[in-house]
Amino acid sequence: MFRERGYDATTTAEIAARAGVTERTFFRHFPDKREALFDGEEAFRDALTDAVAGAPEGLPPMDALLCAFRSVEPLLERNRPFTEPRQEIIARTPALQERVLTKTANLIGALAAALVRRGVDDGLATLAAQVGMAALGYAAKAWFDDPRPGLDTHLRRAFETLQHFSPTICKPDPHVG
Amino acid sequence: MFRERGYDATTTAEIAARAGVTERTFFRHFPDKREALFDGEEAFRDALTDAVAGAPEGLPPMDALLCAFRSVEPLLERNRPFTEPRQEIIARTPALQERVLTKTANLIGALAAALVRRGVDDGLATLAAQVGMAALGYAAKAWFDDPRPGLDTHLRRAFETLQHFSPTICKPDPHVG
DNA sequence: CCTGTTATGCCAGTGACTGACATATAGACG
DNA sequence: CGTCTATATGTCAGTCACTGGCATAACAGG
16 A cells, blocks of 8 residues: 555555544554564564573573574575565655664664573673674675575675775774764 | 663753753754764774775775774773673663664774775675674674773784684575475 | 453644745845 | 846645544443
8 A cells, every 4th residue: 555655645544444443543553653664573583582592501692593593494485475565665764764764673672682691691682683784785686686696695795805905904094083 | 861861761851951951952952862972982983994095005995904903992991981880771771772782883883984985895894884783883893892802912812713713614495494 | 240451532742844024144246 | 127046935736644522332230
């Protein structure tokens, strides 16, 4: 429905009417107009955190994350027909992009918490979750562009890329005006 | 002013009245109620992107970022009295946290663009900027807790930590139900 | 049949934000 | 000094997301 009129031009009253209910009822189901677009997202989060929790014991944080990411490929594949048109709407709506960021931040928080439960230090877990999510985003983007090698392969490449990232420490003093 | 009544309980009309203008005028200065809190943030962004642009030629992306981060320590130090009470308000207001995320995302985008201008690949630049910002956040947090060693030292530690992050590739198949 | 719980409708209101129009203030130019 | 233009502000009316309060229907369990 957002696809036709656009997100901003679609009022909550119209959404409710289309659903056959009152505007008030709409807000009893969704705390927010934006939230109507992000549904079943907890399933993805739970799948990831469960996978982190279920990763082989003793595995370092980044490897646990990689395991978790690999495990949700079928879930991502299955949700593709829903997420793809959604992306279109989000791309045109700054307010929705903002919400995506908080969703991602929540996901990062959940992953970090799952890592902490594995015994990882708090700050370290957050850092790992952030870097991991960045890698996942990088791999997912490449995967959408070219799904043939599988998400697994793209993930491996992303994490390998990370390894080449923080080598020489910048010795000279900063050059800034 | 937000400190007294809280952000949500402070109406834009009150803010405008306190400033001696009309509510309408307030919205001519700030596109948004939230934006009133984030001012002079472009200065920080420009300082960072300029520093990235001014980093020694040929320096790999992550080192350029490290150089840039090191260079803004005095700026962060100077702004501390303003950012510290702001953090308090933001911590209590989800809507403001959401805005912080978009600000960070914009910053990441700007850093990535600066890297691209240095000849770095687009996707790679975004990944580097994300990882770099995560490291900066990690270092800044440690720096706020213990400013004595200087941001520089904390940054070095953060980037060293990153190096220990993506080692063994998770070989076995995912363990997920 | 009664009762408590839950989902919904209805109503009135608040507050962020916008568009349109009028007004003032300041500076450039004759 | 007078005029003219641009820019900042005031005023007004309106839209829309969102909320609290209350009444009502649907429904489950005793």
